[in-house]
Amino acid sequence: MTLIKTSYGRRSFLKTSALASGGLVVGFSWLASCNPSTKDVAKMPKEWFEINGYLKIGDNGLATIMSPNPEIGQNVKTSMPMIVAEELDIDWDHVIVEQAPLNTAIFTRQLAGGSESIMHGWDGLRMAGATAREMLKQAAAQQWEVPISEVTTDRGIISHKATNRTMGYGEVASLAASLPVPKEVELKSYDEFKIIGNSTRNVDGLKLVTGKPLFGIDQYQEGMLIAMIVAPPAFGLKLKSYDDAKARSMPGVKDIFTINTYESVKGKSMFDVDAFPELIVVVGNTTWEVMQAKKAIEAQWEPFEDYQENFTGFSGQNIISQNVPAGRENSEDHYKIMEAMSLKASKIARKDGDPETAFKDAAKIIERSYTAPFLSHSTMEPMNFFADVTSDKAILSGPVQTPEFMEKSAAERLGLPLHKVELNMTRQGGGFGRRLYGHFVVEAGVISQKTKSPIKLIYTREDDMTFGTYRPAYHARYRAALDKDNNLVGFHVRAGGIPESPLFANRFPAGAVDNYLAETWDVPSNITVGAFRAPRSNFIAGVEQAFLDEVAEEAGKDPIDFRLELFERAKNNPVGESNDYDPNRYAGVLELAREKSGWGRESTEGVYRGVSAYYCHNSYVANILDMVIENDQPVVKKVYAIVDCGIVVNPIAAINMVEGGTVDGIGNAMYGGLVFKDGAPIQNNFDRYRLIRHKESPKEIEVHFVDNSEHPTGLGEPPFPPVMGALANALYKATGQRHYDQPFITNKKVIG
Amino acid sequence: MATFNLTINGESRQVDVDPSTPMLWVLRDHFKLVGTKFGCGIAQCGACTIHISDVAVRSCQLPVSAVGEQEITTIEGLSENGDHPVQKAWLEQDVPQCGYCQAGQIMSASALLKANPNPSDEEIDQAMDGNICRCGTYLRIKKAIKTASSTI
Incomplete structure (x- = not known):
């Protein structure tokens, strides 16, 4: 147990009676009118007692736990209440989950973005459960007239061992709801978790498979x-x-x-x-x-x-000023503009050592450039x-x-x-x-x-696809300098896009190379763009990992060994100070990927492997992708995904997210692309805009999580970007050709 | 406008609409059977899949006037308590992410298994290729179809 003060985020634990607008009233009656069976109704309590803004306990011991954040398929509606239930110490079968409305008086950061719902929600959700548990214990102690220190809980049952008495949460819920919020509460330690870490099925599962109105x-x-x-x-x-x-x-x-x-x-x-x-x-x-x-x-x-348009940024403090140019733009022109920009010196975002001299003195220079098109989010629900x-x-x-x-x-x-x-x-x-x-x-x-x-x-599908806030079009030009011993002595990235650059100057391999230069550029456009699953990483991860693969090959090194050498450098003697990654955890997922996939030991004929690893949105992911060629077409046979996201709250759903992100990454890199002509996207529905389908999905995805007790981070975005690099690298092995421009295969044969 | 007598999920229903109205909107707007989803409107995504005489059909491209006396089954009518083998398999495999496409996926899968209780991987791919899942749950869908197949 860890004792913590509840003053942190204390507003979340104000008594709900103070909330005049009824923070616990959910949606419209039609949303609740999902025809509960008589069996369900019989189980419902006669009365609910609101312990705090996150939960109420029924007189029969059932708990209703609010899920505060928007549910977009990342499964927070199940996993966030699991965290509350864990600290409340209740049997999950006795939990009813409800979607909370927006209520900034009770909840914080009710937003689905940045893969941060669990990461930011973790402390508050635990405290909500632990506070309620403490109040239930307090109520029982009062009723039994014993010290609270002698009262224990186990899955919704309160016990006083010395007098051999027990009672359910429901029996003291009314009294507990009237008690003051405790100043300190105990939190469970990692090894005491009973619900967190156990696969728990989607709380909306039955409603989804029976077509209930949820959306x-x-x-x-x-x-x-x-x-x-x-x-x-x-x-x-x-x-x-x-x-x-x-x-x-x-x-x-x-x-x-x-x-x-x-x-x-x-x-x-x-x-x-x-x-x-x-x-x-x-x-x-x-x-x-x-x-x-x-x-x-x-x-x-x-x-x-x-x-000119002005927006306030996420914090509400900074102003983002945007030039919206006139004109009807064409993708064909965009590619020409991006190519021209990539040949000009741009704004320096980071410089370490003396890259000019490193490239001048290099024994070998490798230079490649990469592009990717605009993408439409195309959520299935318009x-x-x-x-x-x-x-x-x-x-x-x-x-x-x-x-x-x-x-x-x-x-x-x-x-x-x-x-x-x-x-x-x-x-x-x-x-x-x-x-x-x-x-x-x-x-x-x-x-x-x-x-x-x-x-x-x-919106019709056509409205939805032509009224986008799309993923921007991107370009990146990379150069690597090798010395005569094939050591990477210089690294140069110049990246930009329309209308936004994908560059992260402080990410790997920054910190692992003595002479490093990162330049950034952008070109204004009137085509509106916005965050698209793992913004910027969704391009730069894949192309960086494809480029490093080429550099490793030129250096005559195994691509995993080559990356690990760089991480060793970043661990032992990092270059610069603001490196945005932990080289130990980064190398950790890569080493585990090597082990789980049997990298280097495999010799199955006709199976071509690609590797990649990336860190974004606070989690680390490594991929090994196995490709075969069938009927002259590349087929993804298997993908290994090794993930370090700290504590995994709900494994069955976490694996689902990793599988989905992997499929999505392969899909967009292979087929995704929105092409503009005279200002309008050529594709306005799924007949021309290609999303990955059943047949094109990998045949198998093997997911492993690094087992640790680190603070949990996110999963919505991190599994998406790196697989594009593993795909590009496997595609090269399978076809003998490097692919620099996404989508790799739309309506085209890569071979023959 | 014209009056149509339909059999939906075993019940006789009557609706007065323009004959060109797709079954999708008859179901959703007129009968409040909203489990059948709108995705693309051009029969490319499969979210609107229903059964017409046990065959999977995209309801967004099916005018109400073309249905006649054929039996219509929607996700709401696939089973009484959500216990159709395909629905049970979906729950067991915890298939959905966002869940929006899953009613259509389930209707395509249940029609497939009705016609072919033991489909091969290729036959599953073939039958399911018209159903897009933007979240990428394809592997779980395939597993769930195999789970259901083994219990039928």
Whole structure:
């Protein structure tokens, strides 16, 4: 046990009775109306007692635990309550999980981003459970008139051994709820965990496989109308005029009008990125009718002039100023611009030693450049949101990764004080970063305010794919200098993108090479971009790991040995001071990958291996990828994924995340790409935009976690970037050709 | 507008809509059967998969007027208590991440197993290739299909 003070994050443990707005009231009744069976109802307690903002205990000993963060498929709705339940010391079978609404008075950082839900939630969630357990013990001690130090708990049962008495949590829940919050509580030690580290199945599993309404797009309220948008068909265009005469006469159509989403909003945050602020809106009775009317609108569009946009950064302190140029851009031009930029000296982000001399004196110089296209997030559930705005109140509900930010934007736009805006989170059909940018939340609010009725805004797939905050297009040029003994003596990366650079100047191999130069550049664009699963790492990891593979080959070294040599240098005598990685944990996953895959011992004919390792979003991942050639096509036979993310809360779900990230990495590197012509993406649906499918998935993924008791970190993003490097390296072994431009294989044969 | 008499999950239902309305929107908007999902609208992602006379069909491209007297089964009607072997296998393998595509995956998988109770890997790939999972749960889907296959 560890004794900790509850003063840390103490506001989370304020008595819920003080929360007038009812922080524990969840969603709409339709969300709860998932037809509970009579068996379920019989199990429900007659009365609940709220111990703190995270949990309540029923008179029969059941516990309801709130899951504070948005659920986008990363499984926090199961894993975050597991952490509370662990410290509460209750049997998981006696836990009911509910999605919390946005409530900044109780919860902190209700955001899905940066793979940080567990990392940041860990302490607060444990304390919520431990505090409740302490209060239950206190209540039992009072009732039995014994010192609390003699009272113990085990899976929801409180005991006093000396007098051989026991009772369930439910029996003292009422008294516990009335007690003051203790000043100190005990936390379990790593080896005392019973729930954390045990595979626990998805709390929404049964509802998902039986088709219950869980998602934003499933929402319904009596009198609700359907709203859809018509946005400019290309970046660089804005609305000039439109004719809706035909559309207005179509069945089911209620109204057609334009909105300016961010009109009157002064303090836009970085999550208010919005390519098309002026939209035509169609409102009607049913989705199909509105879809038909939307197609019947005849709109004229015109080019816009250059303009400047200012956003506040994540902290709310810094201002990001962006130049939005006029014009209709083409991918073909982008590649030419990126190539030209990569040949010019750029802004130096980091310099160690004397790279110029190192390259001048080198025995061998290896120089390669890499590109990747814009990517569409393409969450399976298209953007959508529900809004019911009246003169004094707004209820907003749906899938968004940044509820706190979007509630503020919506309140300002709707002219309502923040406390008059209620934001509820539904389960989200994928996020991948797209739903960080919640212009659709504000749009839904404005549409509801204008129509004076509850509405559900739905994007078609085409709307979703052409109204992106895409992964930027990237370019990286690398140079490596080897001395006559094939030691890496100089390393130079010059990376940039449209409109954002993917460079991380302080990441490996910075710190492992005496003479190091990192340069960065970017070129403005009016194509809106945003975070895409492991932003920037999702490009730079793969290309860096492919480049190091080539350098190792030129140096005549085994690619794993070559990397480990560099980590040895970083461990024993690091260059520079701000290196952004722990070389021990980095080398650790690589060594484990070598061991688990039998690297160097394998000799299966026709199986080609590639390796990579990367650190991002606080976790370390190494991959070994085995490729075979079948019918002249590369097939990923097996991937080993070795992960160090500290304590693993829920192994079955953690493995799922690693498998998914691996499949996604292979998919995007092989097939992903959004190509622009005259400002519009050529691909606007899944007939042309390629996502990886069943047949193309690796046949096997073997996942291992480094067993340690480090503070848990994230898994949503880290397994995604490195596999692209392992894939590129295996592809080279299998085909004899290096692949420098993603996607590697879209509609092309690589061999023959 | 026209009136259509449909058999959905064993029940007779009536709806008055434009004949071109896809079954997807009839199910979702008119009958509040929202387990069938909208993904692409052009039969490329499989999220809207339902059974028409036990065969997997993309409901976003199926006009209500084309259904006639054929039996429609949606995810809500696959079993009474979520205990169809495919649903049970999905839970056992803990397949879903975001879960949005899974109703469609389950409908494709259950139609496959109905027609072919012991599919090979290639036959599974073939039958499931029209169902995209953006989260990349393909390996678990395949495992779950094999688990279900072994219990049928």
